[in-house]
Structure formats: C-alpha cells, structure tokens
Amino acid sequence: MIIDDKKPKICVNADTWFAYNGEDNLLIALEKQNIDVHFHCREGFCGACRTKLIKGNVNYVIDPLAFIDDDEVLVCCCVPTGDIELKTY
C-alpha cells in the first residue's frame, strides 16, 4: 500500500497501516478501516474505547473524562498529531 508521506500514518496492532485523512477522530478513522474498537458514548466519558498508544501523540478535541492510564488514549475524542502506533484491547 502506498502511503502519502504528508499525512500522518496510523499503525494498529503492529499489522495494519493507513494514512490519516486529517479530519476524523481516531475512532471513526479506525472504523473506516474496519478495525473493531469497543465504544459506547463516543464523547469521552464512558471509557469503552480505551486504546493503548505505543508511539506518537494525540490532541483531544473533547476533554476526556473517563479514566485512562498514562499510555492510553480515548480514540473517540482525539486526533493524531503525527505518526502514531496503537494497540486495541
């Protein structure tokens, strides 16, 4: 798969790579790739979409209220700031 160099690359579970389209939140981006992520509220307060962030950084569009560990992100309310690597639970 050819990946556009300008767009951030998202790696999931060490085996799937795709280019981030610059607009979706991470949950929608993952769903568009048919990657199964748990979700409930899609607004950052239930914590169902907790995902491990192995590499890279994210920006939150909505303040996350659910508990996450230091190496975890709530994909329903954040966007990548550059290349990132995720591991779904």
Add this chain to the structure above:
Amino acid sequence: MKYTTFNQQPVDTMKESMFFGMPVNVARYDQQRHPIFEKLIEKQISFFWRPEEVDVSKDRVDFLKLTEAEKHIFTSNLKYQTLLDSIQGRSPNIAFLPIISIPELETWVETWSFFETIHSRSYTHILRNLFSDPSEVFDDIVLNTEIQKRATDISKYYDDLIFHTQLYQTHGIGTHLVDGKTYNVNIRLLKEKLFLCMNSVNALEAVRFYVSFACTFAFAERELMEGNSKIIRLIARDENIHLSSTQHILNLWAKGKDDPEMAEIAKEKEGEAKEIFLLAVEQEKQWANYLFRDGSMLGLNEEILCQYVEYIANQRMSAIGLGKPFEVSSNPLPWMNNYLVSDNVQVAPQETEISSYLVGQIDSEVDSEDFQEFEL
C-alpha cells in the same frame, strides 16, 4: 473524629486525600486536588433531564400486546432497576459524605446521588402510565426473593462502612461494645471497608444495570415500549458517568495518586475486589435466568445475554486493573451500542418527539436565487 458540618480549622484541601482527612469546610472549587470530579459534575449537569419530558403514553398500548413472558421480563427489570436506584439515590450521600475531605468530590457525590433520584422518579413515571395502581409492583420489590438476594449483596458493604463510620465519629478509635457485640474501630479498618464498598459500587454501576438495559433496548429494537427505552437511554448515559467516577477513585488509589495507605490496601485487597465483581456478574447471569423463566423474548435469550454480561465485565474489570477473566472478545449484542451513544440521546420535542414540530420548520437555506424577485 467527630463530624462537623463546617470545620472551623483552616484546611489546605490541596493536601488532603479524598477520604478520611479533615472534614470539608468551604465549598470552593478554585483550587482542586483532583479536578476530574469538577469536570464530571459539569458533564453530569449538562445532561440534566426530567422524566416528564419523555412521552410514555404509547407504551401502555404496547404493554398490553406483550406476551405474559415478556410482561414478566419488563416489569421484573423495572423492579430491579427501582431497587438499584433506590439504593444509589441515598447511599453514596450517607456513606461517603461524612468521610470525604475534598470539596470537589463532596459536590460530585451530591450531584451523582441527585441524578439517581431522577432515575427513581422516572420509574414511577413509567409505572404510573402502565398500571392504574403501581403499588403491586413497588410492594413486590421488598418481597421478591430474587430481588432481595441482590439487595443484600449491594447494601451490605454500604451498611458496614456507614455503621463503622458512625462508631468512629461518635466514639473514636478503639474497641466498642454495641448491643452486646464488640467492634474494633481503627483508620486502617475503615479504609479497608471503604475500599470494598467502592468496589461494590463500581461493580453495581458497571454491570448490574446491563441485563435490564439489554432487555429494554431489545424491546425498542422491535419498536415496542419506546418511551421507556428513551428514558432508560438517559439513565444509561448517566450511569456511564457515575461509573467513570468510581473508576477514577479506584485508580487514583491503586496508582498511589491519593492516599498512600489506600494504595497498599488496593494491592492487599485486590482478590476481594475481584470476587465482589465476579459475584455481581454471577448474580446478573442468574437474573437473566429468572427473567426468562417463563420463556424468552424475540431477539434475546439467556445465553446471549450472559455473554453480553461477560463482555461488559471484561471491559469494566480491565479498566480498574482486574484483568479480563472471560473468553468473550467481540460484542455479542452490537445493536446495544446504538442506544449507548451519547449523541443519539435527545429529548427536546423539536428534536425527536413531535414530528409536526419539524414539518413547519423554517427553511434556513438561503440561495442568491431567493432574492431574484426583490427590487431595490
């Protein structure tokens, strides 16, 4: 230590732990030891709703069409939910407020309990509409053995913590004789009781509601009892925030970000915390069995419901570091998510209820062509 409603000693709440520090005096939120609770309060308040906003009148017609087995499922679930919210409407206040030592958590607990009382009021709203005399349903909550079993396990941790806190706040640390029984009271023991209680509350908010939720939404999937489903969606959304708060408390303790003694206790009592959770899961499964004793309902059976409980339990237990004890990895009831998405929950009439409200709506799209007939 005696409880006081206004502690006259100056207290630096930035240095206090969540529980068992100095009693709170000034309800101030300009400085916060744990700002997450203030954020939860804001979110919860933004979700404010009133049961009366939801029209449940069509449900009565639907209810009469249900089979006897389905009626049993529907009313039993309402009874169980009424029990859960009866407990939750008062217990966090009574158990936690006397021992909380930071204002943001104190106000969170009050906000949390208040919303549970909205839930309780909504059950009356639903039942009044379905039965000309809902007393029979309410009275059975205290008599029904299946519900009693659950009530015992939910309230015992609260009751134990409340009783020991009362002893501590009236008689202090030491050994006390009450009604011929000796009780040992010390801070460590109180903290252990608090830890177990918080785990029991967390399990309640995490899994105990979900069998009932699934049944309600399964009816809604068949376009039955939709008013009720709309209310339960609002309740589910609130419960998700409540769960988030108990997960925060447990994790703040476990990760040593609050009271170091609580971190020790969290490690020491992890096994018991796990047992509390697993018992709640087991009781939910038994509840599914009781619900379907007269026959199952379309789109749902005991087996798939039990799998769903395990699926939810895996998520909720791993969120507080208790691992994933069950095999299930994918969601056995994917349509449940449609009802749990926060965005889909709307109550205002212009948004959903009355379609005529939308019919006469003003067309807000203005094109340059619309001005063709204008002359200046």
